[in-house]
Amino acid sequence: MSFSGTGKAVEFDVESGRLDVVPDAPACGTQLRWSAPKLIAAANKKVPGAHVRSLHVLAPAAMKTGPATAAAVAGPQPASAAPVERRTPPEGYRRAIEAHRPAAPQSRVDPHIAEAVERQNRAMRELSRRAFPEPDGIPADAPAPIDQALVQRRRQAAATEAAALHRARAERAQRSGAAVILPQAAALRSTA
Structure with a gap:
């Protein structure tokens, strides 16, 4: 059973009612998790005696089999449960990225703009000093x-x-x- 191009059902546990699904990509896995109630209802409608109660979204990439997953892998697997391989980018894409890296312009600051910003900062500091003068002659031991x-x-x-x-x-x-x-x-x- 395919879920509208986002993943494939790979295993169904009759006793627990759990349907295992392998997504096409990580984002598709998120989409499957969000739409799990709708997918469970659709699976039960398409296969009337299935009684699917939960949806388990597996990782899109091939996983190493550890003690927790060894039992699931040991059972019979359908022919469509091939590990999902990550595609390498096309050669043209890689060449374009490599060509773009040295050609990317370094960000330069116009010296006239930097000078204008500094003049403006000096003027603002002077205006601040005039508007809020520091009090003169407060003894160190006097309370604030x-x-x-x-x-x-x-x-x-x-x-x-x-x-x-x-x-x-x-x-x-x-x-x-x-x-x-x-x-x-x-x-x-x-x-x-």
């Missing part, structure tokens, strides 16, 4: 500006928390009926 901002935010958060605790204690004291006067903390600033 982001660290200063984080420290300032932490101080503000601590002051806000302390003021909130004072206020919560005052409100709790008022609810309990005790007249406790707490010193007013510094006015809170809005953070939003």
Whole structure:
């Protein structure tokens, strides 16, 4: 049985329902694997009593027989199960490739284009230096500006928390009926 020019069925195991197929090429093997459900249905339709349940795609090239494949090779093989030979390219093709290799032009860079690219890079670096100048005079032991901002935010958060605790204690004291006067903390600033 041939599968539309992509491979040939070489063996069928009646007990397991496995159909072994040899593809014409590796790409054909991939095509056979993808269309396995359709091929199983077609094989069962063409040979009604076959009961094919799985499709096993073999390698397109001749394989060495090892312990795993020796049992499969030992059984009777149909006459069409000749090993697939890889074709060598035609002589004209090989000569054309050999002639093309030395004739392929080396990639050359135009010196004027390279100079223009370098000028453009220098101009972009200068514009970048003007737009984002480096700060002058930062001492080595001074914290970076982001660290200063984080420290300032932490101080503000601590002051806000302390003021909130004072206020919560005052409100709790008022609810309990005790007249406790707490010193007013510094006015809170809005953070939003």
